Amino acid sequence: MCGIVGFIGERKAAPILFEGLERLEYRGYDSAGIAVLNKDVITTRKTTERIKMLREITENGQGIPGSLGIGHTRWATHGAPSERNAHPHVSNDGKFAVVHNGIIENYITLKEELIQKGFIFESETDTEVVVHLLANYYKGNLIEAVVKAAKRLEGSYALGIICAHEPDVLVAVRRLSPLILGVGIGESFIASDVTALISHTKTVMYLEDGEIAEIKKSGIRVFDKAGSPVEKSTTEINWNIDAAEKSGYDHFMMKEIMEQPRAVRATLEPRIKNGKIKLDDISITAADLKNVNRIIITACGSASYAGQVGRYVLEELLRIPVEVDLASELRYRNPIINEHTLLIVISQSGETADTIAALKEAKGRGARVLSLVNVVGSTIAKMSDDVLYTWAGPEIAVATTKGYSTQLALLYLFGVYAAELLGNRTGEECAEMITELQNLPEQIEQALILNDNIITLAQKYHKNQSIFFIGRNIDYAVSMEGSLKLKEISYIHSEAYAAGELKHGTISLIDNDRLVIALACYERLFDKLMSNIKEVKARGAKVLATAIVGNTKILTEADDVMYIPRTNPLFLASVEVIPLQLLAYYVARDNGCDIDKPRNLAKSVTVE
Numbered sequence: 176m177c178g179i180v181g182f183i184g185e186r187k188a189a190p191i192l193f194e195g196l197e198r199l200e201y202r203g204y205d206s207a208g209i210a211v212l213n214k215d216v217i218t219t220r221k222t223t224e225r226i227k228m229l230r231e232i233t234e235n236g237q238g239i240p241g242s243l244g245i246g247h248t249r250w251a252t253h254g255a256p257s258e259r260n261a262h263p264h265v266s267n268d269g270k271f272a273v274v275h276n277g278i279i280e281n282y283i284t285l286k287e288e289l290i291q292k293g294f295i296f297e298s299e300t301d302t303e304v305v306v307h308l309l310a311n312y313y314k315g316n317l318i319e320a321v322v323k324a325a326k327r328l329e330g331s332y333a334l335g336i337i338c339a340h341e342p343d344v345l346v347a348v349r350r351l352s353p354l355i356l357g358v359g360i361g362e363s364f365i366a367s368d369v370t371a372l373i374s375h376t377k378t379v380m381y382l383e384d385g386e387i388a389e390i391k392k393s394g395i396r397v398f399d400k401a402g403s404p405v406e407k408s409t410t411e412i413n414w415n416i417d418a419a420e421k422s423g424y425d426h427f428m429m430k431e432i433m434e435q436p437r438a439v440r441a442t443l444e445p446r447i448k449n450g451k452i453k454l455d456d457i458s459i460t461a462a463d464l465k466n467v468n469r470i471i472i473t474a475c476g477s478a479s480y481a482g483q484v485g486r487y488v489l490e491e492l493l494r495i496p497v498e499v500d501l502a503s504e505l506r507y508r509n510p511i512i513n514e515h516t517l518l519i520v521i522s523q524s525g526e527t528a529d530t531i532a533a534l535k536e537a538k539g540r541g542a543r544v545l546s547l548v549n550v551v552g553s554t555i556a557k558m559s560d561d562v563l564y565t566w567a568g569p570e571i572a573v574a575t576t577k578g579y580s581t582q583l584a585l586l587y588l589f590g591v592y593a594a595e596l597l598g599n600r601t602g603e604e605c606a607e608m609i610t611e612l613q614n615l616p617e618q619i620e621q622a623l624i625l626n627d628n629i630i631t632l633a634q635k636y637h638k639n640q641s642i643f644f645i646g647r648n649i650d651y652a653v654s655m656e657g658s659l660k661l662k663e664i665s666y667i668h669s670e671a672y673a674a675g676e677l678k679h680g681t682i683s684l685i686d687n688d689r690l691v692i693a694l695a696c697y698e699r700l701f702d703k704l705m706s707n708i709k710e711v712k713a714r715g716a717k718v719l720a721t722a723i724v725g726n727t728k729i730l731t732e733a734d735d736v737m738y739i740p741r742t743n744p745l746f747l748a749s750v751e752v753i754p755l756q757l758l759a760y761y762v763a764r765d766n767g768c769d770i771d772k773p774r775n776l777a778k779s780v781t782v783e
């Protein structure tokens with residue numbers, strides 16, 4: 176949800192800003208802009224198109240001199256995507272420029288106050304108040320002005336600030352929105368995430384909420400919200416730039432689909448030692464688990480659908496009631512949560528605004544918080560009592576694939592681990608499940624190989640305007656993710672339905688040639704699902720099914736089948752989601768959609 180970058184050093188800033196922005200485009204891409212300071216003049220360039228256009232209008236940045244600059248790629252919240260609303264925003268005297276990720280919630284009050292003081296607003300954004308506040312408070316010391324301005328801001332922000340009066344400093348400040356500082360040799364960077372820095376430096380510094388960084392060529396000083404100096408340490412990133420590149424694939428999404436066996440292995444392997452699960456990263460004990468009488472999983476989007484799978488798995492293994500509560504709903508309910516509740520928070524980015532708010536709400540009521548997160552040092556990771564990292568590496572495509580798969584892997588690991596701690600499963604039963612978990616990466620690989628016919632299936636079905644997914648139990652949980660994947664990247668209307676529920680209304684939408692994708696891998700309920708397939712076939716639907724390899728009975732009803740290898744039914748989702756991801760990808764490709772950056776979406780939703 177908006178990406179920001181900044182650079183200070185000896186090199187020309189503009190090309191570095193463009194490269195960083197291109198890596199952050201997944202966060203929002205409805206307009207973009209940069210501001211570069213040269214001597215005492217700030218030059219801005221903006222576009223309502225992609226970064227490519229900024230490159231074109233500035234000779235790849237060579238046409239803009241200056242070694243200090245900030246850049247922004249936007250996902251519009253306040254004000255339509257237009258050049259006027261694109262960042263950076265500049266003060267009336269042209270001396271300050273600001274890029275912002277987040278939402279200034281009290282901007283209307285601040286705007287009225289600033290208008291009274293004579294400031295002129297050029298845009299409809301909430302961000303513009305920040306730049307005028309800075310101009311208002313500046314009395315010869317930028318850090319002091321930022322401290323004063325930040326005190327007035329409510330909401331969430333990561334800000335990059337430059338000022339023509341102080342040509343040797345880049346200032347960054349954050350509250351509830353992500354921002355990372357990159358420490359190079361004689362140069363420094365700011366960015367919304369590591370992917371935008373990694374080609375220049377692997378040494379990073381994480382800013383805590385409220386902290387302000389004064390970034391100079393010679394080094395970085397950090398202050399707390401009152402302006403007092405804070406000691407900070409740096410962290411080394413342990414992955415390479417290739418992880419953030421397409422490596423020969425047409426799209427990040429396909430690269431990330433193909434990376435899933437490796438990613439799931441990276442999640443599982445370090446936590447299985449001598450046939451036992453070791454979750455050294457968390458401190459939950461058997462006594463803690465015995466104290467839990469309710470588990471609530473909260474998340475948004477695909478992460479919540481991973482949670483839907485988790486519900487079936489954890490209830491089965493732990494015999495503790497599990498609910499999945501969408502973070503955007505939980506945060507405004509009056510939820511029944513207390514010190515006997517374990518809240519499992521799932522988030523790839525660790526920065527999703529609704530998920531953060533739900534976490535706070537539950538924590539405030541006494542819940543113990545375990546989060547499953549991909550981005551190290553993210554807000555959710557920091558706010559939780561325990562964190563399990565998914566170790567999926569950077570995920571760039573807006574539609575998640577390896578993020579979801581690694582979240583499932585952690586849910587299984589935690590489930591088996593907790594089942595043994597609680598004494599719900601014997602050591603032997605757990606050992607068997609652990610072996611099955613270790614086989615998952617290979618089974619995912621087989622599912623990828625088995626499904627090379629999906630290109631043909633996509634050609635056959637990509638013109639459908641409305642598609643229903645049906646399933647029971649874990650098949651149903653997977654159908655939610657399959658349906659979301661399809662609709663978000665191919666723009667085809669699609670719904671996931673519990674197969675037994677279809678006849679209570681929705682079956683009236685089934686008519687000739689309507690495509691129903693029937694997930695038929697949960698074998699205990701296979702016959703029930705077959706009856707549901709018959710119901711839709713009888714009304715003229717075409718049926719594309721999933722099934723376990725070797726199942727020929729499905730061929731008596733389904734028009735086409737996508738096979739997957741056999742797994743422990745509890746871990747089925749990890750394998751069954753593979754053909755659904757591939758189908759969504761090829762259908763979107765056949766429909767000419769922008770697969771990695773679907774319209775209206777952003778990967779990291781840091782606003783409500």
Ligand code: G6P
Nearest residue numbers: 475476477478522523524527575
């Ligand atoms: C966006 C992304 C989804 C993701 C959801 C939650 O909608 O496009 O892929 O599942 O946000 O994001 P999180 O980072 O919290 O997992």
